[in-house]
Amino acid sequence: MRLSSVLLVATLGALAMLAAPLSAQGYRVGLDARFQSLAYRGWHLDSIPAAQAVTGSDGLLYTADGIGLSCIAGSAYCRYFASGDQVRAMPFVATADVSIWNIGVRGLRFEGSGRLMSDFKDGPAASRLTGGSLSAWPGTQPAIQVLEAYLTYAGEWFDLKGGRLTEMSRFGYLGFDGASIGAREPGGRVGGSVYGGWSLARASLLSPASNTLNPLADIGLPQEREMVVGGDVHWNLRWLTGRLLYEREWDSSLVSSELFGGDLALHPHRSVTISGGMDYDLAYGSVGNAEGMATVQLPKRYGTVAVGARRYRPRFPLWSIWTAFSPVPYHAYFAQTGVTVLERVQVRARIEQFAYEETDASTALIKVDSDGWRYGLGATFRRSADLFATLDYQAGFGPGAQAASWDGSVFWRPLRDLGLRANAAYVDRTMELRYSDATLTQVGLDVDYQVMPGLRAFGGAWYLKENRKRPDAAGVDWNQVRFNLGLRYGFGTPVDRPSLPPAILRIPEGGAR
Amino acid sequence: MKRLIGVLLALAWVGTAAAQGPDSHRAPDWLQQHGALVKAGNPSCAVCHAQESCYQCHRGNPEVADSFPTAASGKAMNVTVRRHPPESHTPDWPTKHANLASARPEACAGCHIRSDCLECHRPNPAGTAKFHAPGFLTSHPQQAYTREVSCANCHNTQQFCQTCHLQAGLASNAPLSRGYHDKAARFLGGHGQAARQSLESCVTCHVENDCLACHRQFNPHGPGFNPGKLQKRAEEMCRTCHGSDIPQASRRNP
Numbered sequence: 001m002r003l004s005s006v007l008l009v010a011t012l013g014a015l016a017m018l019a020a021p022l023s024a025q026g027y028r029v030g031l032d033a034r035f036q037s038l039a040y041r042g043w044h045l046d047s048i049p050a051a052q053a054v055t056g057s058d059g060l061l062y063t064a065d066g067i068g069l070s071c072i073a074g075s076a077y078c079r080y081f082a083s084g085d086q087v088r089a090m091p092f093v094a095t096a097d098v099s100i101w102n103i104g105v106r107g108l109r110f111e112g113s114g115r116l117m118s119d120f121k122d123g124p125a126a127s128r129l130t131g132g133s134l135s136a137w138p139g140t141q142p143a144i145q146v147l148e149a150y151l152t153y154a155g156e157w158f159d160l161k162g163g164r165l166t167e168m169s170r171f172g173y174l175g176f177d178g179a180s181i182g183a184r185e186p187g188g189r190v191g192g193s194v195y196g197g198w199s200l201a202r203a204s205l206l207s208p209a210s211n212t213l214n215p216l217a218d219i220g221l222p223q224e225r226e227m228v229v230g231g232d233v234h235w236n237l238r239w240l241t242g243r244l245l246y247e248r249e250w251d252s253s254l255v256s257s258e259l260f261g262g263d264l265a266l267h268p269h270r271s272v273t274i275s276g277g278m279d280y281d282l283a284y285g286s287v288g289n290a291e292g293m294a295t296v297q298l299p300k301r302y303g304t305v306a307v308g309a310r311r312y313r314p315r316f317p318l319w320s321i322w323t324a325f326s327p328v329p330y331h332a333y334f335a336q337t338g339v340t341v342l343e344r345v346q347v348r349a350r351i352e353q354f355a356y357e358e359t360d361a362s363t364a365l366i367k368v369d370s371d372g373w374r375y376g377l378g379a380t381f382r383r384s385a386d387l388f389a390t391l392d393y394q395a396g397f398g399p400g401a402q403a404a405s406w407d408g409s410v411f412w413r414p415l416r417d418l419g420l421r422a423n424a425a426y427v428d429r430t431m432e433l434r435y436s437d438a439t440l441t442q443v444g445l446d447v448d449y450q451v452m453p454g455l456r457a458f459g460g461a462w463y464l465k466e467n468r469k470r471p472d473a474a475g476v477d478w479n480q481v482r483f484n485l486g487l488r489y490g491f492g493t494p495v496d497r498p499s500l501p502p503a504i505l506r507i508p509e510g511g512a513r
Numbered sequence: 514m515k516r517l518i519g520v521l522l523a524l525a526w527v528g529t530a531a532a533q534g535p536d537s538h539r540a541p542d543w544l545q546q547h548g549a550l551v552k553a554g555n556p557s558c559a560v561c562h563a564q565e566s567c568y569q570c571h572r573g574n575p576e577v578a579d580s581f582p583t584a585a586s587g588k589a590m591n592v593t594v595r596r597h598p599p600e601s602h603t604p605d606w607p608t609k610h611a612n613l614a615s616a617r618p619e620a621c622a623g624c625h626i627r628s629d630c631l632e633c634h635r636p637n638p639a640g641t642a643k644f645h646a647p648g649f650l651t652s653h654p655q656q657a658y659t660r661e662v663s664c665a666n667c668h669n670t671q672q673f674c675q676t677c678h679l680q681a682g683l684a685s686n687a688p689l690s691r692g693y694h695d696k697a698a699r700f701l702g703g704h705g706q707a708a709r710q711s712l713e714s715c716v717t718c719h720v721e722n723d724c725l726a727c728h729r730q731f732n733p734h735g736p737g738f739n740p741g742k743l744q745k746r747a748e749e750m751c752r753t754c755h756g757s758d759i760p761q762a763s764r765r766n767p
Contacts (some may be wrong), residue, residue: 016766030628034639043682045692052715070692079692084682093639097628111629116642117638138676139638147635163567172666173634188619203634206671216684220722220753241617254747263615270545273601274544277562285742289663306598306609312660314713318747320723321754325728326735327712331661338603348604354659359706360735366697368706372659380606385551392604394646399710401657407647425647431654433694433707440651445642460641476681478651482642 020149028492030097036484037090038137041477044084046079048173058471066473080476089137090120092486101490107154113147139210147175147204158183162400167195167230170289171259175200176228192233199228199249208319222319223419226251241265245279249317256317258282271297276308281315284323303346310334310400328357344382351375354398369432388415403429417450423462437469440478459485543574544599548623554580563591570594570624577623607633607644635665658711665713674717684718693718698751709735721753 023307053061063080071078101109119135135141162179178197179412184190193284201208207225214221230247242264249257263278270273276292288347292484316322332354340346355371362368378392388411395404414420425439439452446460449482462482468475537543551558558579566589567578579723582588598606601613614621629748633644637727644667651655657664658675664670678684708715724733734740744751751759 034637036639036641040681041525042680069693081682081692089681092638093637095637113628115637119638134681135676137674139636147631159587160751168630168634170611172663201665201669201671203673204664206669206672213669215672215679216720218671218722220721236619242613245615245727252748256747258746264610265613265616271614275616276602277612277615283742283746285739286737293609293612295601301600304603306603309611312663314660315665315711318743318750319718321725321750322712322716323732324738324743324750325712325724326709327697328709330710330734336605337719338601350605352661356710361709364705365703368703368710370706370710371522374661378603380604384568389632392646395657396547396659398659399707400656401715402539402651403646403655405646407740411645423647429650429652429655431696431698433697435696438651440648442648444647449534484639485641500691 001022018441022348025102026102026492027098028490030095030488030490032097032486032488033093033365034484034486035090035092036137036482037088039086039088039480040115040421041086042084043081043476045079046082047079050076050078051080054502062472068470068474069474081476083419083477086482087136091117091135091140092120093117105153109151109154109482110151110200112149114149115145115147116143117145118140118143120326135504142206157186157446159330165195167247169232169245169247170263171245172277173203174247175205178228188234189235192231194231196229196231198226199226202317208317210393218320220320222251222256223253224316226256239267248282251319254318255320257281259288261288261482271299281313282286283318284315286313287311290317294422295351298339302359304338305335305337305339307335308333328359330354345379346382347379350379356399360366366433369399372396376399387411399432401429403427419448421446421448435470436475438466439469440464440466444482454490456488457486457487459483525535526535548577551577551580559589561587561590561592562594565591610747654714657717659712660711664736670713670717685720685723725754 007245014215048063048069050071052064054072056062061078063069067082068082068411069078069080096112098112099109117140119137119140119405120166121136126168135506146164148164148166152159153162159182160179161181164175164177164444165180166173166175168174176195176197176199178195180195182191182193184192188485196451199208200206201210201213204213206213226249228247229243229248232243232245234243235241242262244259244262247257247259248255258281259279261280263277264275266274273293273295274292274439276290278290279288280286281288282343287308289312291308291310292298293306295304297304301318310332311329311333314322314327316327319451332352334350334352336348336350338346338348351373352375353371353373357372362370374394376392378390380388380390382388389409391406392406392407392471394403405425405427407423409421409423411419411421423442423444423446425440425442427438430437442462442464444460444462446458448456451457460483464478464480464482466476466478538547540546562581563584563586564578564581565584567581571577582592603609610621636644645653656662664674668674675684685693694704699705740751740760748759
């Protein structure tokens, strides 16, 4: 039995033991357990002596069984990608959300969210390469992950938080162990906050120095945990709402990130919203990402029309070397609409054109696209809240790859507590710089059942069939049947609102009143 | 008998009209405007709506219903509110909500609680993808290369992308040679443009040493490179290639 499984049982037991002493307080606990099973066959880099290479009818070199070779003139060996090991993954994740209030001081409460996780299969390919154990499915290490765990005190015009906190902003998802203080004027029109502490890696719950975040054994990781400090000022006026943000991360040897930015929303008319934002990379000395969009709501709830523009520039922490390679941004212009054309039918469309800035690195050796476009069309037919269907088509053309896909689904609720969703999708993909054209067909069925008040069971099965259209015999095998199962259960202090959904009951103030 | 039928028909009409709600509820901006009426203490709301009506949407801030009677009190009809998202929540709203959510999070909190955000922004490895369309895994090279949305907003690309690419045999784990980028025979010599356009994709398979094998000698710096700024913030980065002999940062492209 894996260590994570033991820890899972121990934690669930501890939660059950805590339930009794907590009875004097208000509390809500939400438990969510999910399991997934999937498999695929990847590649394995191999080589043969150059003398064994066979020249095909197209003049290119192949192995005897028809796999394309890469031979360097003068080299005694040729390399090729052979079919690799079968990779099986069985990720399991148990999530617990806990809220506790009425703990002695009015306004004081505890909020926590954590996960126990495991992949019941180790990745054979990675084990062979790294000599260690690396889970087959990403994101399942380490076994215990604390998303948030903090005490918070809410006063009339301020709030304090301390513990493991997260910030989600235009700079990304950042967790840290530290504290924050927020303040606002009584009307809620203007406020601000400051936070700081020891940061975690972006979109992760680990230190950037953790080996788990370095599966390829790269050299340029930070040697110590970084510090973070940040803050914001926000305002909420009748026509204009907005937020200005600042955030800096550093360690004893360098400043890895320093960002300033903001988001705005302008409402010049009740049917018009203009929104946008921009950030400036103070560490690199350049404008980062920016976007703006004007949205018009059509009369009588017919739908919306929006046009906008955006800029995307990759951002790397300065503890890596990648910023010095001068990644360039792209600029995009888009329009989109969603309109109710018939009483039960809504159609939607979106188109976007984008182009990269000059790289100063193009050569005659290979041709690389620098601009492209993508569009999507879709429709929803809604017979009722218990029966509706969607169909979407999306296509993208330009640098890197091209893809066109169909996907559709039908949702039906035959019983009050039972929901069924049948899905199907088809993808046709072409790569720009690699022979890896492929089509994928997949069908699936998802089931959601309310077992009893507070307890939901859900699951599904997918069949995926991929056809790699390589000119030789090599290829990834992604054909599989994929399963997932899950349970979600919520319990806690009895409240006088039994008809409320669990999400509301999790709100301490709402449930306690 | 005719009178009875007439009364029943009249009641049915009244019931139907009531079920549709008053005219004000059909205004396109009703969702945005109704809060002001409630705050102003409009007593007519409580004729039909009980606190439980409000809770159908106001999951995150149930206190907005404090001025309403509870359903159990019998003072209101407690009509069922059909919960539907605001007009702004078009199907591609998940990729477009960032500015509005950041500028005015209070508006989101009217219906959403924090775990709604974490559902996507902290992906569950054992959960099925809800943000991405079915078949995304096959189409993701195209969307990731051009970053239609920023992968890093939810995924730690080191852990998430590299782990999977390593398992699939895609990650570089041997001296660089021709082979993977096989549709472009001279890819190694002409890869610069592709790399600067989508460096985030490159580093899901390649480590720093792959690039430094050549770029310690070949200048990788390009448009917008600001050596003085970078040296001031992160001199260690410069030392990776230049050692202690870092060129004077007097030019933007040394």
